[in-house]
Amino acid sequence: MDRRCFIALLSSAAAVLPVRGYAQPAKKVYRVAIVGANGPPDIKRELSTTRAFLEGMRNLGYVEGENIEYEIRSAEGKVAERAGPMTEEFIAKGVDVINVNASALAEEFMRHTTKIPIVTSTAGDLVAQGIVTSLARPGGNVTGFSNYVDPEIEAKRVQLLKEVAPATRRIAYLGTKQIWDSGNGEVLQSAALGVGSTIILVEHSLAGHAEAFQRLENEDPDALMISDWTSLWVKRQAIFDFALQHRMPVFYPWKEYVEAGGLMSYGLNLVDQYRRSADYVDKILRGANPGELPIQLPTKFELVISLKIAKKIGLEIPAHVLAQAAEVIE
Numbered sequence: 001m002d003r004r005c006f007i008a009l010l011s012s013a014a015a016v017l018p019v020r021g022y023a024q025p026a027k028k029v030y031r032v033a034i035v036g037a038n039g040p041p042d043i044k045r046e047l048s049t050t051r052a053f054l055e056g057m058r059n060l061g062y063v064e065g066e067n068i069e070y071e072i073r074s075a076e077g078k079v080a081e082r083a084g085p086m087t088e089e090f091i092a093k094g095v096d097v098i099n100v101n102a103s104a105l106a107e108e109f110m111r112h113t114t115k116i117p118i119v120t121s122t123a124g125d126l127v128a129q130g131i132v133t134s135l136a137r138p139g140g141n142v143t144g145f146s147n148y149v150d151p152e153i154e155a156k157r158v159q160l161l162k163e164v165a166p167a168t169r170r171i172a173y174l175g176t177k178q179i180w181d182s183g184n185g186e187v188l189q190s191a192a193l194g195v196g197s198t199i200i201l202v203e204h205s206l207a208g209h210a211e212a213f214q215r216l217e218n219e220d221p222d223a224l225m226i227s228d229w230t231s232l233w234v235k236r237q238a239i240f241d242f243a244l245q246h247r248m249p250v251f252y253p254w255k256e257y258v259e260a261g262g263l264m265s266y267g268l269n270l271v272d273q274y275r276r277s278a279d280y281v282d283k284i285l286r287g288a289n290p291g292e293l294p295i296q297l298p299t300k301f302e303l304v305i306s307l308k309i310a311k312k313i314g315l316e317i318p319a320h321v322l323a324q325a326a327e328v329i330e
Contacts, residue, residue: 030062030285033071033095035086035109037102038234041074048256049274053099053121056278071095075105077231083108090116097281102230106142107131113141117290120144121277122230122270125182126295135295143290145277147228147268149298151183155191157251157266160303161223162195163321164264164310165249168222171199174212174239175227184227199225209235213242221248228253228267236260247313255304258329263313264305268298302326 034053036044044050050072054064062068071093075082079102087109090098098116100106103123110118110131118141125148126132133139162168171192173180180188180201192199200219204212216224226232226239233256240261243250252258252265276296284290303321306329310317322328 027067029066030068030097031071031093031095032057032068032281032285033073033086033090033098035072035098035100035105036074037079037100037105038077038231039074040076041072044072044074048259048271049101049121052271052274053278056275057281060278060282062282077234079104079108084112087112087116097284099277099281103129103131106144110140110142116141117284118142118144119277119280119284119290120146121274122147124148128182132295135297137292138295139291141290143293143295144280145273145296145298147270147273147298149268149301151187153267153301154184154187155194157225157253158188158191158195158197158199160264160266160321161225161249161251162197164317165223165315168249169197170219170221171197171223171225172202172216172219172221173199173225173227174202174204174216174232175229176205177201177203179227179229188225197222204229204232204235209238213238216242224248224250226250226252226257233257236262244309244312249313249315255302255327258304258306258309261309262306263309263315264303264317266303267301269300269302272300273298305329 034050057068064070071090073086083105091113095116098109098118100109100118100120101122103126106118106120106123107129121144123144123146126146127135131142173188185201188199202212202215202219224243236257239250250263252262253267254270255265256270258265280293283293303325304327305317305322305325307317308329
């Protein structure tokens, strides 16, 4: 058989032989739940913090609809009631990681599952609350980022408030008794006395919004400080309206308040923290044990001031305070 006939024969045989298919392995599509403690679920995706987390995930190679899907939920202020049903839903859907924005959410989800890893983008003192064993080795299925800082940060806030509003003699602190009793209250009272002022707690709860503002009316303080209790973010517009109505300086814990309509803040950069928390979700999706990932504490603090709001309440911000600001909103 000559060479040309041999090649033709091989070609004919190849044409009639069955083709053995080699299927590509299916690409893993991860599923991550993003849960907020408060607020309507339909705006959760639009929050700057959520966007920062999603951006962090994209930077790590996760493309929604290709290799990751998100389940975005809100407990709408009913953390204890909603955590159980949401956990059942997440288990049924095969959620790989739950990302939360509050200690209460981490604690409640932990009651219902020890299997699904839980990553906090913000949380309180997770050790003191008994949610993790230690900062270095959390030990369970919860890890992430804490917004807990030394209570001495409150002294810095009082000092800055007094510098921009030196006539302040009576300050109201809007928050919970738990925060007030955690050491923050002692620092606040000492710092206020140190600058010739007094400070009182005005308790606020999700159910006690009207009562808190009625007490503020009765107490008639010169200035207001907002605690870093995350649930107060839901009531931010009511706080802004109260401040403008009474032409009152208000000091906030995070710049997001100032961007939304508040006067000034000094605290951690929440957007940066949410973006960084994506790194922990990525590590866990790649096989890391959450119990061995250390809790990360805040490292970046900044002063943010709104000259627009200062003008509306008739307040002139001293030049030396403006010089300390990381951001000034005109």
